[in-house]
C-alpha cells in the first residue's frame with residue numbers, strides 16, 4: 001500500500017513514556033532526489049551512499065528509469081549506482097511519468113525535461129500532487145521558451161511538456177522555493193546562453209553545491225547567495241555522493257526530546273546545511289537543550305550528531321524571514337507550541353497551504369481535536385500552549401509530516417489516540433513508527 005493510500009487500519013498511539021537512545025535518521029530527501037537526477041544526466045557512473053529509500057525518491061528513480069536511465073535497486077543501507085546518460089541522453093518515455101506524492105520530483109522534472117528538444121513528456125501524480133501549483137515553475141520556464149501545458153492554464157497536473165531548445169535569461173522567482181530554483185538551474189544547463197536566477201530570499205542550496213561538484217559552470221553571488229548563474233556547455237561527470245541524514249526527519253526527535261520529560265536522544269549523522277537549520281534556531285529561542293557533537297563535512301555538506309535532552313520550553317514567534325530555512329518543520333513546531341506555557345505565533349507561512357496538504361489547516365484541525373487552543377490565520381497560526389492535550393481520533397489527511405507530528409503530540413497527550421493514514425510517513429521516513437517504539441521507554 002502506498003504511503004498516502006487509504007486502506008490501512010488506524011494506528012493506536014499510546015500516551016506516556018519517554019524516549020531514550022541513539023537514532024540514525026534516513027538520508028536527506030532533497031539531496032537524495034538531486035543525486036539521482038544529476039547522476040542521470042552526468043557522463044559515467046554515480047554512486048550514492050545513504051540515499052533515502054522512501055516513496056518520494058523512488059518516484060524520481062522510477063521516472064528516470066522510464067527515460068532509459070539504469071539505476072540499481074534502492075534498498076535500505078545499500079549503495080545505489082546510477083549510469084548517467086549525459087545531458088541530452090534521456091529518452092522519450094513510453095508512458096506517463098508518475099511523480100506519486102512528490103512535488104520535488106514533478107517540479108525538478110519540468111526543468112530537466114523542458115529543454116529536451118523534440119521529445120514529449122507527460123507528468124502526473126497522486127490526488128495531492130494534482131492539487132499543487134506548478135505555474136510557479138512553468139511560467140519562468142516559459143520565459144526561457146519552454147512549452148508546458150496543463151489544467152488551470154498550465155498550473156495543475158497532469159502536465160504535458162513539449163521539449164524545445166531553450167534560451168538563457170535572467171529570472172526573478174516570485175517565491176523562495178528551492179524546487180523552482182532547481183528546476184530553472186536544470187533547464188539552464190542546456191540552454192543556448194547563460195541564465196541567472198534571482199530569489200526573493202535564499203532557499204536550500206543543495207542543488208548549487210551538488211551541481212558544482214558534478215562540474216557545472218555555476219556561480220553564486222548577490223546578497224545572501226540569492227543570484228545563481230549557470231553557463232551552459234559544461235559536461236557533468238558522475239560522482240560519489242554521500243547523503244547526510246535529513247534534518248527535517250531529525251526534527252521530530254528534536255522536538256520530542258525537548259518536550260518529553262526524561263528524554264535523552266542522540267540523533268546521528270544529521271545534515272546541518274545552514275539553509276536548513278531554522279529548526280535549531282527556533283528550538284534555541286525556546287530554551288531547548290541541544291548539543292552539536294562531532295561536527296564534520298561530508299561530501300560538501302556540513303554534518304553533525306545532535307543530542308537533545310528535556311528542558312522547560314518557552315513559546316516562540318517566527319515569521320517570513322526564517323521560513324525558507326524551516327518550511328517543512330512548521331507542523332512539528334506547532335506541536336511544540338501546544339506544550340509550552342504561553343502564546344506562540346507563526347506568520348509568513350502561507351507556503352504551508354500548498355504543500356502535500358494545507359498544513360496550516362490540517363495541523364490546526366487535528367490539534368484542535370486534541371483540545372489545543374489555536375487560531376488559524378491566512379499566513380500562520382497563534383497557539384496558546386500549556387493546557388493539557390487529550391488523546392483523540394486523529395488523521396494524517398495523507399500528509400507524511402502531519403502523521404509524524406501527530407505521533408509526537410499523541411505521546412504527550414492525556415489518554416491514547418488513534419491515527420488514520422499513519423502509513424503516509426513512508427513518503428519520507430518509512431521506519432518512523434518502528435523507531436518510535438524502539439526508543440520509547
Ligand code: S3P
Pocket residue numbers: 029030031033104176177178179180182203204327328351
Ligand atoms: C524541497 C524544497 C521545499 C521543501 C520540500 C523539498 C526541495 O519546497 O518544502 O519538502 O527538495 O527542493 P519549496 O522549495 O517549494 O519550498
